[in-house]
Amino acid sequence: MDGRTTDNELLHNPLQDPLLAQLRQRPFAAGRMPSERQLAFIAAGAHEARRHIARKRRIRFAWTGAVLALVMLLIGLAYAYEAPGGIADRHQAHAMGLTGTIRIPLGRTPEEAVEKFRNFGYMRVVHREAVDGGMLLFVKRDLKQDSTDLQIEFVRHTWLGWKWGMGGGYYIGHSTPGSTVSGEKTLLNYMSLPHFPGIRGPFPLLFGELTDPSVASVVVRVGGGSPGKLEATLVEYEPGQKLWFVLLPDSSAVQYTIQALDREGRLAAEKSFSDQRDMGEVKIKESSP
């Protein structure tokens, strides 16, 4: 048997180990007791330690209370601001030119926020576009046969949920895709939503639907502080059904020119307008058969 094994066995059975058995005896034969002075010192020290702990606890409670009160205050202020009928809604009503206030409900989703505020009855969201501060919803209400409609709604993301911010839409009758009226063919329709002072959102913007498959791209030329041209985003939301939109810079100003281009990039038709709330169609004259 080697020494290591023996040592391990003895360590596990200390009483069988004469060395360890000796260590079961008290190290010092004489006992030791604290003096009266030491006891008094300990009692005084313990009293001071308790006072110190109590003082630390009071300070900790005070800080915790102050932080909790501050958090509650911030939550209260934030709720008062964003809750339906709160400060944000009052500001929005004021910005919209209303004399009273409005009550914009909260939704768990962008769709729910729009449904609760608009009460459309029927609507289908054909496209969602995330933008700074929220979401743009493109909504069709299918108001009437042989017509087209498109609604755009900006929904803000708040810490309480989603909240309607601003939106608008249009309805154009007798505008079946590629329809010909009085020798003209509609290539696309549009609506312009301007920037509303005091209202947050990705405005100004232009949006609409392509009604003729020959249109491959849409370009918008803008005036104002940063004139130039912007290419629209095209979205095929259903087979053969495309919508378009373009978010314009804040500094852009009318006049706006919408250009419809074919697959070769050639200008098929264009339309200019000076009203920032304009809506309508871009048409091309139908060539004679």
Added chain:
Amino acid sequence: MENIEDHDLIYRTRLGPDEMDALVKQHWQDVWQYALFLTRREHVAEDIAQETFMKAMGAVASYRGDGPVKHWLFRIARNTAFNYRKSAFWRKVVLVGLFPDGSRSSSAESEYWRGELSNEVWSAVWELPAKYREPIMLFAYYEWSYREMAELLGISEGTVKSRLHRARAMLADRMKEAKLDGWPDNG
């Protein structure tokens, strides 16, 4: 006053003067002895024991009953000794040169206490380095488990076992050197 049972202390937030004195007297010998084996200096051991009880009596609520009161006191004593060693280092650095013979007096004191020990094995333990002295004392005299020692010392159980093994081997060697009879030859 009678001894205070460990479980009587679990739900207490403070003790009366008599209870405090009783508890101090009940555990003073062990705490002082443990501190003396840690430091090998009587006045330091007295200071550590006194400070340990001051802290413990001032924070009775910190004892949660997850082990014997003695273990709780030893934890406080160990931390106190550790802090003392840190501050003593600085004292030593500041005072070096002023008391050139300080180490000699300390060694004489250690020699005195070695002579006061109850048997030769304890004398051999006294001479072991601190990292072996402490676990062998806790294991052999206070009967702490490996897990309890590992928690107190902040090391793994494996390291505890290895230190105990090494400590015992060193003790056996020292006893052989002293040519004492009756010890098993583990070589």
